[in-house]
Amino acid sequence: MAVFGYRVTDREGRVTEGVVEAPGEMSARDRLREMGYLPIRVWPASAPPGKIAGPAEKGRSARGARRDLLPFLQGLTTLLRAGIPLDRSLEMLGDLFRAQAMGNVANSLLRNVRAGQSLADAMRKAPGSPFSRFTVQMVSAGQATGRLEDALEQAYQFLERSRDFRSTLLGSLLYPAILLVASILSIVLLVVFVVPRFAVVFSSSGVLLPLPTRVLLAGSVFFREYGLVFLLVFVLAYLFFSAALRRPEARRAWDRAKLGWPLVGSVLTAIETSRVMRSLSSLLSGGVPILPAFVIAREVSGNLAIRDGMEAARSRVQSGAKVARALAETTPFPEMALQMIAVGEETGRLEAMLESVADTYEGTARRRLRNFLTVLEPAVILGMGLLVGFIVFAMFLAIFRMNEVPF
Structure with a gap:
């Protein structure tokens, strides 16, 4: 199974980005359609997606990072469940979201994780504070119990339903x-x-x-x-x-x-x-x-x-x-x-x-x-x-x- 980045529109016409696991690009597109999305672009997550909205600018608003929080959590969960190491997953997400404020957040998480900090501690220090205390505590408990993927998925489901x-x-x-x-x-x-x-x-x-x-x-x-x-x-x-x-x-x-x-x-x-x-x-x-x-x-x-x-x-x-x-x-x-x-x-x-x-x-x-x-x-x-x-x-x-x- 490979991991693909995607850019889609939902039933209300909103553009969403994230990652999906599938055997191939056509399968990824089919899976996205089954989820109710209309694919705009699908690419291997390990490859750069091309210019989406211009280079990332410094000082992106915290609101922009919070807007991309759900696709980020969904993507991180998918990558970790696919067996990709945490640092590599963050690196791929940083590339995927490089045109959005969440790209800066992913790069900050990557630096702190590689410096030896836990993901929960890195989330607490993320620029713009896009991660709520709820999300950080869920991640902390997931790391302590060895169920990080489950914790991320539960946090995602809670935030999405809210x-x-x-x-x-x-x-x-x-x-x-x-x-x-x-x-x-x-x-x-x-x-x-x-x-x-x-x-x-x-x-x-x-x-x-x-x-x-x-x-x-x-x-x-x-x-x-x-x-x-x-x-x-x-x-x-x-x-x-x-x-x-x-x-x-x-x-x-x-x-x-x-x-x-x-x-x-x-x-x-x-x-x-x-x-x-x-x-x-x-x-x-x-x-x-x-x-x-x-x-x-x-x-x-x-x-x-x-x-x-x-x-x-x-x-x-x-x-x-x-x-x-x-x-x-x-x-x-x-x-x-x-x-x-x-x-x-x-x-x-x-x-x-x-x-x-x-x-x-x-x-x-x-x-x-x-x-x-x-x-x-x-x-x-x-x-x-x-x-x-x-x-x-x-x-x-x-x-x-x-x-x-x-x-």
């Missing part, structure tokens, strides 16, 4: 966000530009306008005169609120309150439960001890209330408490999740049960988000329809009133 889940959530919110912005812009255009033109006609007619029309015209004048003031107040309030949330106490209270919001709170709780439990499962399956796993898993959560609860749970576990009981006493995780964890502890299948909890609540988050959007989208459409309908109704009332006046 990325896909995040993309799904953001994609679900995209249409309602566009709809809301379009609705606001439409109302603003009507009130600021269309209504004033009719106001001139109405005022010159000398007709006593209907109440809805007078309300609309007064609102238009008020918005045009004080709209910028309200916008400035909104921006200042946002900046003040953002600055206040930089204080840990305020951020902690805000994060705790979010979990109790109607509709949204249940979605956020399910998302955080899935992320933390999947992280714990991956770490424990990779050979990371329970206490360090708690420390790393808490960092996966973006909610300070959950982070504090995880730290308190770690202290209780360190004192001899069961994992499920410690989490129940300190965190806002759902009761069913805690019961599943307790069953996993009793049966000696904690890692598998944590993975099941993560899968369950990932599905729950998707369903609850879908239900929330089912309510939100019609509400936005209805609100826009009512506002536009009121504007049109008020305008036509005035026109009908003017037509009743004899000339």
